[in-house]
């Protein structure tokens with residue numbers, strides 16, 4: 001646990017989230033980040049593994065956490081601790097072996113536009129569609145009429161600074177531009193929650209920094225709820241309201257750290273949060289057969 005000083009003195013306070021009560025009520029989740037209100041997402045005693053030819057391989061042992069409407073929550077932890085597995089389960093691509101995931105009052109999750117996903121891979125766009133075509137296509141698939149889809153796609157792409165590249169194809173874009181399109185496509189769907197799995201992991205440091213900034217601004221403007229996987233402690237602190245640290249094999253929640261308001265590296269409390277998270281990850285490395293960054 002991270003026991004900082006009080007918020008008034010500008011230093012973070014750790015909040016350990018307990019197992020959450022079942023079934024969020026969609027009508028009640030009007031909370032602001034860190035404020036009161038029912039969760040939009042609850043992950044309740046979730047265990048997930050993979051069936052391999054050599055047997056069952058557990059990935060997530062027992063994970064418990066909740067995310068409120070408008071909150072930005074980061075999953076941080078050693079390589080292989082199950083961050084992507086959890087994200088995929090929230091997206092509806094995997095089902096928990098035990099426990100349950102409740103999103104917007106439902107626990108029978110299928111993939112859907114209410115949980116738009118952005119992955120690390122730079123090839124997640126349709127190569128035969130233009131930039132604007134990629135975003136418009138996603139909107140059309142959710143029932144938006146053609147003209148409105150085109151208009152909304154253009155607006156969203158303009159917000160990501162891509163109005164000059166609407167008619168380019170993915171192979172004509174840099175890695176950073178491709179991720180901008182993927183983010184624009186996700187935001188265009190106006191999802192209740194944005195799920196991001198190391199979206200900037202394949203980018204150079206400068207582009208990564210710029211995109212972190214743009215994402216933070218967009219998330220603030222839209223009050224989007226975010227569940228974001230990263231290996232980077234600084235990225236976690238810059239983008240998150242809370243950082244959930246996963247560890248162990250199979251993994252569980254080791255800590256749940258309040259990092260709200262630390263949007264600049266020179267913010268008071270940033271260095272302390274970084275030290276705390278580094279310490280947690282280092283102790284996970286000691287306890288791990290595979291090492292933290294295997």
Ligand SMILES: Nc1ncnc2c1ncn2[C@@H]1O[C@H](COP(=O)(O)OP(=O)(O)OP(=O)(O)O)[C@@H](O)[C@H]1O
Pocket residue numbers: 050051052057058059077078079080081082083084085086231
């Ligand atoms: N499709 C799969 N089939 C079998 N095992 C898998 C599969 N996907 C993941 N695993 C295993 O499940 C565990 C958790 O993997 P996962 O990718 O969720 O971890 P992670 O924390 O996201 O890792 P990283 O930070 O390296 O991306 C690992 O041991 C991994 O090898």
